[in-house]
Amino acid sequence: MKIVEKIVNAKTGEEKIIEREATAEELLEAQENRAKAEAEAAAKAEAQSKLAALLDRLGITEEEAKLLLG
Numbered sequence: 001m002k003i004v005e006k007i008v009n010a011k012t013g014e015e016k017i018i019e020r021e022a023t024a025e026e027l028l029e030a031q032e033n034r035a036k037a038e039a040e041a042a043a044k045a046e047a048q049s050k051l052a053a054l055l056d057r058l059g060i061t062e063e064e065a066k067l068l069l070g
Contacts (some may be wrong), residue, residue, distance in 0.1 A: 001027060 001022040008015050020029070053067060 001030065 003020050003022050003026065005018045005020070006015060007018065051062070055062060058065075060068075
């Protein structure tokens with residue numbers, strides 16, 4: 001995996017772009033972040049599915065449920 005870094009000299013405004021290979025630590029962090037994001041997406045999808053099933057059983061729309069909860 002490539003890492004692109006932009007370094008800006010605050011005094012001169014000079015910009016330097018550096019492209020390098022990711023370190024093992026960076027690769028591990030990226031993998032952990034990806035797994036966390038996938039888990040969060042799965043949890044959100046499950047919650048949406050449960051909400052849809054509940055609304056279906058109640059026979060109301062999401063907008064109607066929001067009105068009921070005020």
